[in-house]
Amino acid sequence: MHTTAPPRTTAPAQRPTLTPWPAVVSVMTGIFAIVTTEILPIGLLTSIGASFDISDGMAGLMMTMPGLLAAIAAPLVTVTTARFDRRAMLCALILLLAAANFLAAAATDYWLLLASRVLVGVTIGGFWSIGAGLAGRLVPPASVGRATAVIFSSVPLGSVLGVPAGTFIGEVAGWRTAFVVMGVLSTAVLAALVLTVPKLPPERPTRLSELGTMLRGTGTRFALAMTFLIVAAHFGAYTYVTPFLEDVTVADPTTVTVVLLVYGAAGMLGNFLCGAAVSRYPRATFALVATAIAASTLLLPVLGRGLLGAIVLLTLWGIAYGGVPVCSQTWFAKSAPQSIEGSSVLFTASFQATIAMGALAGGLVVDRSSPAAVMTLGGLVAAAAALVAYAHYAKRVPWPDPKG
Numbered sequence: 001m002h003t004t005a006p007p008r009t010t011a012p013a014q015r016p017t018l019t020p021w022p023a024v025v026s027v028m029t030g031i032f033a034i035v036t037t038e039i040l041p042i043g044l045l046t047s048i049g050a051s052f053d054i055s056d057g058m059a060g061l062m063m064t065m066p067g068l069l070a071a072i073a074a075p076l077v078t079v080t081t082a083r084f085d086r087r088a089m090l091c092a093l094i095l096l097l098a099a100a101n102f103l104a105a106a107a108t109d110y111w112l113l114l115a116s117r118v119l120v121g122v123t124i125g126g127f128w129s130i131g132a133g134l135a136g137r138l139v140p141p142a143s144v145g146r147a148t149a150v151i152f153s154s155v156p157l158g159s160v161l162g163v164p165a166g167t168f169i170g171e172v173a174g175w176r177t178a179f180v181v182m183g184v185l186s187t188a189v190l191a192a193l194v195l196t197v198p199k200l201p202p203e204r205p206t207r208l209s210e211l212g213t214m215l216r217g218t219g220t221r222f223a224l225a226m227t228f229l230i231v232a233a234h235f236g237a238y239t240y241v242t243p244f245l246e247d248v249t250v251a252d253p254t255t256v257t258v259v260l261l262v263y264g265a266a267g268m269l270g271n272f273l274c275g276a277a278v279s280r281y282p283r284a285t286f287a288l289v290a291t292a293i294a295a296s297t298l299l300l301p302v303l304g305r306g307l308l309g310a311i312v313l314l315t316l317w318g319i320a321y322g323g324v325p326v327c328s329q330t331w332f333a334k335s336a337p338q339s340i341e342g343s344s345v346l347f348t349a350s351f352q353a354t355i356a357m358g359a360l361a362g363g364l365v366v367d368r369s370s371p372a373a374v375m376t377l378g379g380l381v382a383a384a385a386a387l388v389a390y391a392h393y394a395k396r397v398p399w400p401d402p403k404g
């Protein structure tokens with residue numbers, strides 16, 4: 001395809017002529033904007049619910065809707081646009097995110113707000129599936145691992161900065177202003193993508209039949225089971241952490257913001273700790289993460305009645321969950337090393353579908369019981385995830401050879 005280039009590799013010809021790291025940072029910032037937009041309602045749940053006179057469980061649909069749509073969009077958008085330039089797709093999807101945020105800010109009723117979350121879901125499914133595996137096309141081979149860690153750092157960074165900042169803005173200027181800020185940020189990301197990311201013609205289109213073949217692999221099925229359990233446990237509980245802190249810990253809004261900031265900072269630490277360990281010890285790392293989430297959520301109803309206990313347990317929870325995305329993506333990639341974009345599609349679809357189901361299940365429990373009951377249920381599900389990781393070890397399931 002590159003008739004004028006010397007016989008090296010195709011990837012360098014597609015990289016920018018200057019340093020490639022601005023492109024990596026642009027993709028990372030795009031995922032940060034997406035993650036922050038997706039989980040922003042967690043910190044604003046009670047204020048949005050009060051604005052539209054709805055219950056916390058009904059407000060939790062703001063988390064269910066984008067996750068459900070992202071699960072559907074991940075394979076559909078990736079497959080139907082397989083022959084489109086990947087930079088053009090990233091730009092189109094981030095433009096859709098900006099529109100969704102501005103629509104949420106202007107929503108006059110709750111159902112219009114949910115419609116904006118549909119657009120967020122489409123963006124998540126498409127952008128994540130394409131962007132999560134782009135590091136190898138943006139940087140030299142020796143830097144791919146570091147670039148991947150940078151891109152994935154956007155997930156805990158969304159918790160560190162996104163949710164606490166959104167909660168603070170919601171307190172000071174109202175929840176609608178928080179969505180306006182995210183709309184402006186998304187527009188800035190669009191400009192950065194246009195300026196820094198090179199043209200990225202599709203290398204090998206992902207087909208639905210390829211995804212079906214991957215799903216028949218034992219390793220992929222384990223990855224799906226692990227992802228389903230751990231993400232359901234986390235989002236079933238974490239979606240309602242603000243009501244828990246307000247009702248059980250009896251924390252004021254400012255304290256809730258500080259606690260969420262501590263949680264997010266712990267997530268950043270967990271991302272890099274697990275990112276360094278999971279490639280060498282995938283089973284042990286995932287099992288440890290699941291066990292830590294189980295312990296922290298099961299103990300919260302008991303020790304989280306005091307502020308100190310809540311902070312300690314949420315710090316442990318944050319460190320553990322910070323490693324979940326990189327652990328899950330690594331398991332999918334190691335289970336199907338011949339199709340990086342296909343692995344990203346399955347990772348995104350399963351992750352987002354489970355966010356939707358976890359948030360929905362948590363909403364049903366919290367409306368019929370209490371935030372403390374949601375924490376207990378989440379802990380039991382996380383414990384099941386740790387058992388699945390042990391089963392993978394006990395069965396000695398082999399990882400496929402990356403070289404085929």
